[in-house]
Amino acid sequence: MAPRELAVRDLHAYYGAAHILFGIDLAVPGGSTLALLGRNGAGKTTLLRSIANAGVRTTGSVRYGETELRSLAPHKAARAGLQLVPEDRRIFTRLTVRENLRLAGSGASPDRPAVGVDRILDLFPMLKDLLTRPGYALSGGEQQLLAIARAMVANPALLLLDEPSEGLAPRIVEQVGEAVRRLQSEFQLTAILAEQNTGFAVDLADEVCVLDGGSVVYQGRTSEFAAAEAVRHRYLAV
Amino acid sequence: MIVIATGLTDGMLLFLVASGLTLILGVMGVVNFSHGGFFMIGAYLGYEFLRGRAVSTWLFLLLIIAASAATAVVGLAAERVLFRRLYRLPEVTSLLGTYALLLILEGVAQLIWGQNPVTQPEPNGLVRVFTLASAQIPRYDLLVVGAGVVTVAGLQLLIKRTEFGRQLTAVAEDRFMAGLLGVNVNWVFAATFALGIFLAGLGGTLAGPTLSMVPDIAVTFILQSFAIVIVGGFGSVLGSLIAALALGLLHAYLVTYVPSLADFSLYLLMAAVLVVRPQGLLGSTALLRETR
Numbered sequence: 001m002a003p004r005e006l007a008v009r010d011l012h013a014y015y016g017a018a019h020i021l022f023g024i025d026l027a028v029p030g031g032s033t034l035a036l037l038g039r040n041g042a043g044k045t046t047l048l049r050s051i052a053n054a055g056v057r058t059t060g061s062v063r064y065g066e067t068e069l070r071s072l073a074p075h076k077a078a079r080a081g082l083q084l085v086p087e088d089r090r091i092f093t094r095l096t097v098r099e100n101l102r103l104a105g106s107g108a109s110p111d112r113p114a115v116g117v118d119r120i121l122d123l124f125p126m127l128k129d130l131l132t133r134p135g136y137a138l139s140g141g142e143q144q145l146l147a148i149a150r151a152m153v154a155n156p157a158l159l160l161l162d163e164p165s166e167g168l169a170p171r172i173v174e175q176v177g178e179a180v181r182r183l184q185s186e187f188q189l190t191a192i193l194a195e196q197n198t199g200f201a202v203d204l205a206d207e208v209c210v211l212d213g214g215s216v217v218y219q220g221r222t223s224e225f226a227a228a229e230a231v232r233h234r235y236l237a238v
Numbered sequence: 239m240i241v242i243a244t245g246l247t248d249g250m251l252l253f254l255v256a257s258g259l260t261l262i263l264g265v266m267g268v269v270n271f272s273h274g275g276f277f278m279i280g281a282y283l284g285y286e287f288l289r290g291r292a293v294s295t296w297l298f299l300l301l302i303i304a305a306s307a308a309t310a311v312v313g314l315a316a317e318r319v320l321f322r323r324l325y326r327l328p329e330v331t332s333l334l335g336t337y338a339l340l341l342i343l344e345g346v347a348q349l350i351w352g353q354n355p356v357t358q359p360e361p362n363g364l365v366r367v368f369t370l371a372s373a374q375i376p377r378y379d380l381l382v383v384g385a386g387v388v389t390v391a392g393l394q395l396l397i398k399r400t401e402f403g404r405q406l407t408a409v410a411e412d413r414f415m416a417g418l419l420g421v422n423v424n425w426v427f428a429a430t431f432a433l434g435i436f437l438a439g440l441g442g443t444l445a446g447p448t449l450s451m452v453p454d455i456a457v458t459f460i461l462q463s464f465a466i467v468i469v470g471g472f473g474s475v476l477g478s479l480i481a482a483l484a485l486g487l488l489h490a491y492l493v494t495y496v497p498s499l500a501d502f503s504l505y506l507l508m509a510a511v512l513v514v515r516p517q518g519l520l521g522s523t524a525l526l527r528e529t530r
């Protein structure tokens with residue numbers, strides 16, 4: 001089924017009593033990729049977790065197509081087509097690479113059946129030699145690639161990537177970028193890419209959104225963002 | 239020989255109870271004090287299903303499996319009502335909650351079966367002994383050890399080779415991520431709980447013919463089982479097996495040769511293992527951190 005639009009309306013988010021996001025309005029057209037930028041602590045992770053209804057208390061609305069995601073338990077959100085790749089990757093250390101991949105099959109939805117592990121391995125060739133390796137014996141880059149590959153097994157229509165380039169050597173960042181580009185061309189999906197690495201994210205995105213202090217301070221097409229020098233200086237680490 | 243047979247039999251019974259305990263602790267992070275209560279319920283249900291009669295071995299097996307399944311059903315009800323609320327709470331709360339359930343189960347057993355001991359005879363075919371290396375070994379011991387071996391093999395297959403096993407391992411390590419990937423965490427919890435209580439029930443029904451049943455057996459067994467879980471390493475089924483067999487053998491040996499020390503076998507084993515490996519035989523410290 002074709003990817004739908006993600007529409008976030010007046011979203012507020014809280015950790016306990018701490019108010020973190022202040023009325024976020026955001027639309028990501030079906031099939032496009034949004035680069036979500038902002039400094040440390042701007043609220044990128046909180047926004048992605050709020051969309052996935054994962055450990056954050058929220059008010060407002062998060063609609064993916066017709067589905068209100070805020071009312072869904074995480075495993076139901078997965079079955080509605082959502083996958084979040086968290087910034088700490090969270091590979092299961094006591095499962096092998098293959099088992100990590102197969103586990104995500106339970107997150108496939110009826111209208112988008114799971115992708116075979118073999119097909120995913122064609123997109124992430126470096127995982128092929130690691131299939132029987134336990135999760136605890138992977139490098140940071142291997143973990144990141146596995147985390148993305150694992151999410152893709154569920155064939156998500158809405159993919160949220162939280163800082164996939166964080167802590168990786170430039171050469172590995174390139175590989176991650178390549179993998180994301182292949183996903184965009186081979187799977188139909190709506191994606192949000194939260195990043196501090198502005199160049200990396202903008203290269204992969206159609207639109208850009210900048211968060212600061214829990215609010216949206218800029219939103220525009222990637223082409224316009226190139227000219228928005230002032231925004232980049234004011235809100236992003238240069 | 240007889241020492242070994244007795245040791246393995248006691249050890250296997252202990253293992254059956256401890257394996258469920260360690261699964262529930264490893265996957266849900268709940269210290270289930272009521273586990274001994276389910277062991278006791280299993281023993282009484284076995285008695286009810288068999289009606290205290292001696293039957294053929296096959297019928298015996300069939301009925302104790304049915305009684306264990308019935309125990310698991312009681313467990314599932316407790317999971318819905320009580321345990322589901324405990325998974326997110328700190329250990330102290332779950333300790334109190336499951337201890338309360340232990341007392342409730344004991345109370346219920348007293349109401350139904352009273353304080354007077356009841357006994358369940360062994361199945362017809364297994365009352366006699368057989369002779370091995372000039373030792374007289376009860377045939378029933380064979381049945382218990384066999385059931386233990388089948389259980390170990392079954393659990394290993396289930397955990398290492400099936401979809402449910404993958405989900406269980408994933409939920410044990412990181413329930414948050416497992417949920418994000420689409421695993422129905424509540425379902426895995428319920429299924430693991432049912433499995434753990436089934437094993438407690440199986441331990442209870444198999445122990446039935448070796449005990450005089452009173453509601454108090456709920457408490458006697460739970461302490462030893464906890465020691466096994468600690469010695470074996472939290473969450474490790476194989477660790478529990480090794481620890482349980484070691485304790486069974488040590489106890490049987492001391493009873494025969496150094497009776498004055500027999501009552502201390504539990505403490506001897508714990509002290510010896512924990513000095514060398516504080517995380518238990520096959521425990522991983524990572525698991526302790528993850529389950530908090």
Ligand SMILES: Nc1ncnc2c1ncn2[C@@H]1O[C@H](COP(=O)(O)OP(=O)(O)OP(=O)(O)O)[C@@H](O)[C@H]1O
Nearest residue numbers: 015018020038039040041042043044045046047196
């Ligand atoms: N569990 C929590 N409890 C309370 N406050 C939190 C919690 N997690 C994050 N915060 C606060 O919420 C704000 C937003 O954090 P968030 O992790 O969303 O930022 P981020 O943009 O993802 O930052 P980074 O680029 O460093 O990952 C920060 O001020 C942070 O201190």
Ligand SMILES: [Mg+2]
Nearest residue numbers: 044045046087
């Ligand atoms: Mg973040």
